[in-house]
Amino acid sequence: MTLNDLEKRLLNEYQKGLPLTPTPFADIAAKLGTSEALVLKIIDRLQALGVISRVGPVFKPKRVGxxxxxxxxxxxxxxxxxxxxxxxxxxxxxxxxxxxxxxxxxxxxxxxxxxxxxxxxxxxxxxxxxxxxxxxxxxxxxxxxxxxxx
CATH class of the missing domain: 3.30.70.3460 (Alpha-Beta Plaits)
Incomplete structure (x- = not known):
């Protein structure tokens, strides 16, 4: 499997620190110099390939649930x-x-x-x-x- 530069940047720069805003993927796209639609398409592709399993928060143990x-x-x-x-x-x-x-x-x-x-x-x-x-x-x-x- 080959990842392009944008996919690599997305994985490197957003392992943590997902923007806590109403439009996190649009905010990520703006910082990466691309569109929200492309960021979402990349995430779907990386999940389908098994490169990533999920995108979401990780809470400290025993804080939530x-x-x-x-x-x-x-x-x-x-x-x-x-x-x-x-x-x-x-x-x-x-x-x-x-x-x-x-x-x-x-x-x-x-x-x-x-x-x-x-x-x-x-x-x-x-x-x-x-x-x-x-x-x-x-x-x-x-x-x-x-x-x-x-």
Whole structure:
């Protein structure tokens, strides 16, 4: 996959700091020297390609709703299928593979603890695999923004 300069700039410059205005995409477009329609088209394309999974806010844990880090031990031959099932949930921010017995990790957020519990239970029923719940005990801030292209 090849990204053009505008796509690279959009990814680099807006990993964080989405404008909190009534017209955030128009504001981004103005700063990038393009149109709002093109910015939205790029976002759609990058989502369709799997380059990005979502555009939206990330809230500090326990400030809005409920969330947990979760992990599953999935046989290698079923990992891609199960990861796709987990990613299909709107409550999942992201998931990733790790080299361990627990090889599928993801973050789930919901409006409240009851919904969070229901989503996790539904995931277990849908996939047939138990979930290891790892709720936040102590918060550390790690800024995960980094240059993607120089």
């Amino acid at each position: 409920a969330s947990t880090l979760a992990a599953m031990a999935i046989p290698e031959e079923k990992l891609e299928k199960v990861a796709g099932m987990i990613s299909a949930y709107a409550e999942v921010n992201h998931n990733y593979e790790r080299e361990d017995n627990y090889n599928l990790w993801f973050v789930v957020t919901a409006p409240n603890q009851q919904r969070l519990d229901a989503v996790l239970e539904e995931m277990e029923q849908q996939t047939g695999y138990k979930i290891l719940y790892l709720p936040l005990e102590k918060q550390f801030h790690i800024d995960l923004g980094f240059p993607l292209w120089c």
